[in-house]
Amino acid sequence: xxxxxxxxxxxxxxxxxxxxxxxxxxxxxxxxxxxxxxxxxxxxxxxxxxxxxxxxxxxxxxxxxxxxxxxxxxxxxxxxxxxxxxxxxxxxxxxxxxxxxxxxxxxxxxxxxxxxxxxxxxxxxxxxxxxxxxxxxxxxxxxxxxxxxxxxxxxxxxxxxxxxxxxxxxxxxxxxxxxxxxxxxxxxxxxxxxxxxxxxxxxxxxxxxxxxxxxxxxxxxxxxxxxxxxxxxxxxxxxxxxxxxxxxxxxxxxxxxxxxxxxxxxxxxxxxxxxxxxxxxxxxxxxxxxxxxxxxxxxxxxxxxxxxxxxxxxxxxxxxxxxxxxxxxxxxxxxxxxxxxxxxxxxxxxxxxxxxxxxxxxxxxxxxxxxxxxxxxxxxxxxxxxxxxxxxxxxxxxxxxxxxxxxxxxxxxxxxxxxxxxxxxxxxxxxxxxxxxxxxxxxxxxxxxxxxxxxxxxxxxxxxxxxxxxxxxxxxxxxxxxxxxxxxxxxxxxxxxxxxxxxxxxxxxxxxxxxxxxxxxxxxxxxxxxxxxxxxxxxxxxxxxxxxxxxxxxxxxxxxxxxxxxxxxxxxxxxxxxxxxxxxxxxxxxxxxxxxx
Numbered sequence: 317x318x319x320x321x322x323x324x325x326x327x328x329x330x331x332x333x334x335x336x337x338x339x340x341x342x343x344x345x346x347x348x349x350x351x352x353x354x355x356x357x358x359x360x361x362x363x364x365x366x367x368x369x370x371x372x373x374x375x376x377x378x379x380x381x382x383x384x385x386x387x388x389x390x391x392x393x394x395x396x397x398x399x400x401x402x403x404x405x406x407x408x409x410x411x412x413x414x415x416x417x418x419x420x421x422x423x424x425x426x427x428x429x430x431x432x433x434x435x436x437x438x439x440x441x442x443x444x445x446x447x448x449x450x451x452x453x454x455x456x457x458x459x460x461x462x463x464x465x466x467x468x469x470x471x472x473x474x475x476x477x478x479x480x481x482x483x484x485x486x487x488x489x490x491x492x493x494x495x496x497x498x499x500x501x502x503x504x505x506x507x508x509x510x511x512x513x514x515x516x517x518x519x520x521x522x523x524x525x526x527x528x529x530x531x532x533x534x535x536x537x538x539x540x541x542x543x544x545x546x547x548x549x550x551x552x553x554x555x556x557x558x559x560x561x562x563x564x565x566x567x568x569x570x571x572x573x574x575x576x577x578x579x580x581x582x583x584x585x586x587x588x589x590x591x592x593x594x595x596x597x598x599x600x601x602x603x604x605x606x607x608x609x610x611x612x613x614x615x616x617x618x619x620x621x622x623x624x625x626x627x628x629x630x631x632x633x634x635x636x637x638x639x640x641x642x643x644x645x646x647x648x649x650x651x652x653x654x655x656x657x658x659x660x661x662x663x664x665x666x667x668x669x670x671x672x673x674x675x676x677x678x679x680x681x682x683x684x685x686x687x688x689x690x691x692x693x694x695x696x697x698x699x700x701x702x703x704x705x706x707x708x709x710x711x712x713x714x715x716x717x718x719x720x721x722x723x724x725x726x727x728x729x730x731x732x733x734x735x736x737x738x739x740x741x742x743x744x745x746x747x748x749x750x751x752x753x754x755x756x757x758x759x760x761x762x763x764x765x766x767x768x769x770x771x772x773x774x775x776x777x778x779x780x781x782x783x784x785x786x787x788x789x790x791x792x793x794x795x796x797x798x799x800x801x802x803x804x805x806x807x808x809x810x811x812x813x814x815x816x817x818x819x820x821x822x823x824x825x826x827x828x829x830x831x832x833x834x835x836x837x838x839x840x841x842x843x844x845x846x847x848x849x850x851x852x853x854x855x856x857x858x859x860x861x862x863x864x865x866x867x868x869x870x871x872x873x874x875x876x877x878x879x880x881x882x883x884x885x886x887x888x889x890x891x892x893x894x895x896x897x898x899x900x901x902x903x904x905x906x907x908x909x910x911x912x913x
Contacts, residue, residue: 360399360424361501367395367431368508371439382446389439396432403428419491420498426490427505430483434509438483441476442516445469449707463527463566466707470524470735477520484513485892492778492913517740518715519708524739525725526714528732529636530699531563537630538563538725539619541637542573542691543607545901546671546765546811550757550835551615551721551743552607552901553639553767557688558619560628561636561695568699573688574628579603581625584618588861592868596831597761610757610835610900611744612637613737614862616726634727634736640670641905642722643694645713649706650697653690661690671903672768675811718743721901745864746837746898749888753898754844755837756793756881761870764813766830768903769799770873776895777912785889786842791897794880797830797873804828804875830873834881835866839895841888851879 370392403425448469487509493499529536540561545553558579560571585593585601589609593599599608606618616635623629647653648663655661657678661669670687678686698710717723718741725741727733736742746753756774760767774793781787804812804827812827838844847856847867856869871879885895894913 356402356405357424357497360403360428361497363395363399363402364427364431364501364505367392367399367435368504370395371435371508371512382443382450385439385446386443389435389443392439393432393435396428396435400428400432420493420495423490423493423502424498427487427502430487430509431505434480434483434512438476438479441472441479445472445476463530463532466523467527467532470527473520473523477516480513480516484509488893488913514719515712515715518713518719519711520715521718521739521741522711522714524735525741526711528727528735529563529725530568531565533729533732535562535564536633537561538634538636539616539623539632540570540573540691540695541606541619541635542687543637543639544671544765545639545641545903546675546767547763548758548760548767548770548832548900548902549605549607550610550759550900551612552637552724554604554760555606555619556604557684557691558603558623559688560630560632563699566699568696570692570695573684573691574626575684576603579622579626581622584621586862592835592859592861592866593759593833595761596833596870597763599759607637608759609862610755610837610898611862612724612726612742613744615724616728620728633729635724636726637724638691638695639722639901640667641720641901641903642717643667643670643690645717645722645905646694646698646710649709649713650694653693653697655686655689666690667903668768672765672811675765676806676808680810714741716905720906721898722905743898745862747840749839749841749890750892752787752839752842752887752891752893752895753837754791754839754885754895755835756897756899757835757837758795758900759833759835761831761833762813762826762829764830765811766797766799766813766828768811769797769803769875770830770832770902771796771798772899772902772907774897774899774907774909775912776897776909778894779884782886782889785891787887787891787895789885789887789895790882791885792880792882793897794878795832795871795873796878797828797875799828799875801875828875832871832873834869834871835861836868836881836883837864837866839885839887841890843886845884845886847881847883849879849881851877853879853881 370388487506490502493502538561540559541555542557543553544556547554555576557573557575559573562569562571580602583601584606585599589601593601593605593608599605601608601618603619603622606615609615612635615637619635620632623632644663644666647661647666653661659669670690674683674686714723721743723741724743725736727736746755758770772793772795774791777790779788779790809827813829814827836844836847844867849869852872854870854872856867858865858867860866873879887895894911896911897909899907
């Protein structure tokens with residue numbers, strides 16, 4: 317017998333009520349799950365922050381004390397284990413496939429995995445190395461460095477460093493977080509991991525290079541080039557003097573340094589290089605202009621050619637090139653240096669003195685002797701009477717200096733190249749598809765020492781990723797001439813430059829106006845979009861130099877004026893890390909670059 321209409325209505329009402337109840341129950345469940353997830357996310361964030369806090373001092377103390385290192389790592393492990401446990405429970409697995417928040421969940425889980433891997437599998441390896449270093453006498457009774465002790469640690473150091481760099485790459489490749497709480501935790505973990513990775517990578521470079529640099533395999537004689545970034549060149553500065561650096565099983569002797577005026581024995585450029593640097597001030601490519609080419613292999617070849625044409629010719633095993641910023645770093649490690657006039661150089665004032673003050677305070681005919689005395693004294697002090705503290709500080713300093721082009725070490729021995737060129741001490745123009753760099757290089761065309769006054773600021777902003785893996789960025793790069801009227805009144809023509817004849821007799825610049833021949837290199841396998849500029853920029857063109865495509869132009873910077881360049885960069889699809897700027901060294905340890913990834 318068919319049900320009545322009332323029965324059907326009651327049934328429909330019951331169904332509707334059931335649906336409402338189910339919806340409410342689902343909403344409550346979602347709300348409860350959301351609240352639980354939020355609380356767990358807060359806990360994960362706090363655990364990660366405490367792990368980062370436990371590791372906060374490792375950039376200075378990572379190898380100084382094995383016991384304190386172990387204590388810090390053990391404390392961090394407790395927090396990374398808990399963060400990983402929470403972020404890998406079923407609730408997080410469900411959340412990872414939800415729209416909008418899914419990528420952030422993936423990032424948090426990836427962060428927890430990397431930090432847990434770091435504290436359990438990588439950092440404990442440094443405890444072993446720390447014990448070895450602290451239990452070893454690094455210098456013999458003659459003050460010579462025990463090279464074999466360092467050489468015995470090279471494989472361990474390299475292996476651990478490779479693990480750490482892979483962890484940094486994995487972290488960098490996680491999806492960029494959108495939620496504020498996740499973004500904060502991600503940035504804190506990124507900054508700490510980046511700091512540790514840079515410190516260890518630099519120390520690894522030093523550990524790999526120092527034994528062979530100092531003659532572990534027998535006596536070595538390197539050319540020693542002293543540069544001044546006050547007169548900028550792409551890869552460094554004008555070479556003011558050239559001499560030798562002799563090593564033999566840890567013993568170091570710095571030979572006589574000869575001023576550039578005694579070594580102007582011919583140009584070394586090829587046709588490409590001459591075509592790029594044809595004005596406003598044509599470079600002669602004698603000793604002084606060597607580093608206009610941002611490739612240390614080419615620089616080493618050119619300097620050796622100059623040396624072999626000189627009265628001082630001898631067999632050369634490689635090149636060591638330094639500048640006042642590196643010298644300041646070594647003074648800070650090895651102790652103050654007192655000059656002939658009583659001036660005391662220390663770890664804070666050396667660069668400014670050698671890059672600016674000396675040109676005001678010391679007669680021109682005495683400046684070379686001052687430079688040479690400082691360089692010889694500092695290098696002799698740096699590599700003799702080595703201690704654990706000194707070695708570790710030097711390792712950190714050498715790593716930082718090579719990245720910023722304040723120090724180069726290059727060998728002509730193929731069997732030693734992995735520990736020089738392969739350790740990052742011999743930079744070239746951008747050449748890696750996996751570790752992308754955009755090259756921005758300055759070359760002063762107004763013979764002067766105005767580089768001290770050129771301030772640089774840059775911003776690199778990630779703008780997207782293509783399906784094939786290539787990444788895109790926008791770069792803004794600003795240079796400002798900070799020279800004031802008051803400062804200008806204290807400077808002489810040697811610092812300020814002035815009118816000079818350029819191509820076809822044209823005037824190049826005037827006193828206080830920096831004239832920079834700029835070179836822009838795309839990352840290997842990538843591209844640079846159209847370069848636009850504001851300020852006084854002239855004669856932009858595309859060309860090639862030593863087999864690489866470049867864009868070049870000339871920027872004119874009057875006192876107080878700025879020039880800003882903007883362009884887009886696309887990397888190779890093989891990229892494994894974010895884009896960084898490689899640029900000419902300045903009078904500072906680092907330049908102001910804001911990476912917005």
